[in-house]
Amino acid sequence: MSDAIEREAMEYDVVIVGAGPAGLSAAIRLKQLDADLSVVVLEKGSEVGAHILSGAVLDPVGLDALIPDWKDKGAPVNVPVTSDSFFVLGEGGRVRVPNAAMPPLMSNHGNYVVSMGNVCRWMAEQAEELGVEVFPGMSCSEIVWDGDRMKGVVAGEFGRNSDGTPGPSYEPGMELHGKYVMLAEGVRGSLSKQVIARHNLDAESDVQKYGLGMKEIWEIDPAKHQPGKVVHTMGWPLGKNAGGGSFIYHIDNNQVYVGFVVHLNYKNPYVFPYMEFQRFKHHPMVAELLEGGKRVAYGARAITEGGWQSLPKTAFPGGVLLGCAAGMVNVPRIKGNHNAMLSGKAAAEAAHDAIKAGREGDVLDEYDTEVRSGPIGKDLKRVRNVKPLWSNYGLAASLTVGGASMWLNNLTGWSPFTSKHGKSDAEATEEASKHTPIDYPRPDGKLSFDRLTNVAFSFTNHEESQPAHLTLKDPAIPVAVNLPKYAGPSTRYCPAGVYEFVGEGADTRFQINFQNCVHCKTCDIKDPSQNIVWTVPQGGDGPNYPNM
Template sequence: MIEGVRGMSESVERESMEYDVVIVGAGPAGLSAAIRLKQLDPERSVVVLEKGSEVGAHILSGAVLDPSGLDALIPDWQDRGAPVNVPVTSDSFYILGEEGSVRMPNAVMPPLMNNHGNYVVSMGNVCRWMAEQAEELGVEIFPGMACSELVYDGDRVKGVVAGEFGLNPDGTQGPGYEPGMELHGKYVMLGEGVRGSLSKQVIAKYGLDADSDVQKYGIGMKEIWEIDPAKHQPGKVVHTMGWPLGGNAGGGSFIYHLDNNQVYVGFVVHLNYKNPYVFPYMEFQRFKHHPMVAELLEGGKRVAYGARAITEGGWQSLPKTAFPGGTLLGCAAGMVNVPRIKGNHNAMLSGKAAAEAAHEALEAGREGDTLDAYDTEVRTGAIGKDLKAVRNVKPLWSNYGLVASLTVGGASMWMNNLFGWSPFTQKHGKSDAEATETHYGHTPIDYPKPDGVLSFDRLTNVAFSFTNHEESQPAHLKLKDVKVPVDVNLARYDGPSQRYCPAGVYEFVGEGPSARFQINFQNCVHCKTCDIKDPSQNIVWTTPQGGDGPNYPNM
């Protein structure tokens, strides 16, 4: 039994509101669905529920945007003033060593890797703009409304519980308790992003992943820097692989120059690493001391920080995206093109496709059934073609290393480009949790101490995510068994949660028999890495009360 599950301790009566479509999550997928529904039928009642304090508060993405999704949804987005105005001007890819780098010629890269025609953007600001477009069409958007439970009508999902506040730390109702409301829809669309708590439930309940490969993930960390104007080149895009990760883990970096002398500096670590001593956050901090990066950042200042998990399973890991009464949108299903490091365009296309399938069903007098037409479109349309072409890159990297991914995976992408097919589909193998090995046979990794200039300790950086949680509520990070962190994870894996979390949420206090596991949930940036990487699968991420968490400015 999970300790302290929200809302389970006391029966609650709630008021309800009825809509045609209820959408969870004001990200690019959810907002695209809302916009398309109102484009198709202005009289359709549509509500979007967002757990962040405002639209965009929980949006973190690279991001170089492929505008194909936006083109399909709002063709005149430029005339409407979309914050998409820094076109990519140069595109380079480096393999790093500790002191130097080798640039890979653009000519050897498959054409799909070309960023010509794409834009460096803040997806948080893009989503804020999309919310304005949705509201102009009559969509109701409620930020600060965390969706904590699903509501069922027989076997179908008919709604969600949103806006529950005022629970005591033990899960009982406090003096200012507000039960929230049930929002019912003829269809419920889940656009929660990676490893969404409600999405996990429907995937399990309906066996949506029964015919798909295991899902894979990465942890992406990002800082915004203001740099010396003399070094700033708007639209410059740089990707790297290699150092400092070496053989410890897969991953790489991105450096994107946007406007206003700002640069996005990001680092991704694939979560299938074996060594429990890998410390993804410290790998990111060490990366910034590479001469190529240090020279760029010298004289600048870090102004924001954040982290989030990334779905990396791709084509073969897609679950069924439709279930009785609803759909999975975007990253809730896993639509990131890993070698391109792009998923926002697919998220938008998925929202548009789900809206069109729901509209067709409602026009035909159906409601609450399974929108198989949506799942078919995801697999056979632009999203499926985008993911299928790169399906072997990530599993080859995971199973055989970087060189195999670059050579065999690259050849697979070229075959898809030239002939429209590739003769094989590589399996992923173990889940990221199962890939974690015990500490026996591994030695701790000596990471340099942050210097406070280019690199920073976690707690200092978390302050730049502007994260806040009401401390009197129950911890939203639940343990299935309170003994496992010390008796199993500390004893066998040397407590990897104290390293894989990019926000310092988890720590072990004391040593030996007196060791105690402490959860500092106030620090949580909602990346959900713990839910993914915990080797015992003992940590369950649930949503805290609405408005809590990070407050990203321009991520």
């Protein structure tokens, strides 16, 4: 479309897509290094933080490196972890894993329970004070290429009709060009996917793996509230159906974050991740905590879980991949924000040096080297066997062999092997005929809720007259293939109720309720036919998370 539309262009030294911890760290570091650099951050959410969803227990190592005096500057990082426990759940009971049995890297001592949405809001303020231009509500819908070099992006296009044609209030947006472009879109970013494919950045890496993380914020009885308490669980209710686990973090203001992660490599297409989350809250340990409380927010987001062996090349002509756009989550620690910040800092330093040397639009190989050999690589490499062992051999193998691998790495800095992940999460889905439907309890409206009720607590909104940002490569596949072969798994793997089959027999049709979408990207990842493509809606649309 951009070839046929004339747009104004603005020139910057560095263009950053995404105002998450990675993008904002890059912006801040660039201005720390050279106040005269022109830096812009483009964020698709209605405000900074609106689309940020994370656990989160924050390892402050990234913040320490970027803004050493963050405490004095009023960072919303003020609930230190006070207790740290890990349980394996059965349906009615639990077994605690002793802290002494856990590798030291799993300890949360010195970390903080935070709202990453609020941390990013604060980081945006720091960036703006340094002179960074931060523009929320600006979806980046296209890449501007100069040959194979990423020259910039198209941002701020509004007002297309549902059929894609320009409407009466159409605004074509602008081209924002940079000497370097940094993609900090988070998991499965639409521009990042294009760049990875065009430059074959994943040619030498293992397949990427993902999880679906769902989270509710609850206000609970003050008598039960323990600020800084951190609890993780594995086991029930997932059992052999899927890998995953939960987190319960006590933040301030009598609130707790209740979260649940389902690994998306599950075989049984009848698995319903959202309902597994709702069932989890009925475990006696969780139900007792939440009884008498109220849920105040809900959201969902995919998580990159491939780790060290799945990292693509992070530098390409004219730009770099930051944070979860490349996949820097340490799965056993359930942490990635610190690595996102470190990646932004490293990319900024590489870009600054290149610009200072008169280089423009080349490949910042020094950044890729730093990602792999510096603290990010060391953090990911020492846990690299936990996820693939879990995926291929189950929870017991992950806990024993994966745990032993982490201990060996901790003691010697070395591990003798690197496990492979195997199939992609889409390919892992088996035909429905090999499995039995799962009977999930109906939500009770007190501890557990139906999807559409919960989506209302994500404060999601999309302008209905715009083109759907969820598209099908082949419109026939959902009814012709996915329904008869896989029992229509999109009606279950989506945590927001976007997809449904309407009608019966020859009249069956596939309906996309894109207005419900919380931008988790699960459909783009898990669809067994790889037929669904997630793209950005117009700027400002989507969830409006208050303090996720």
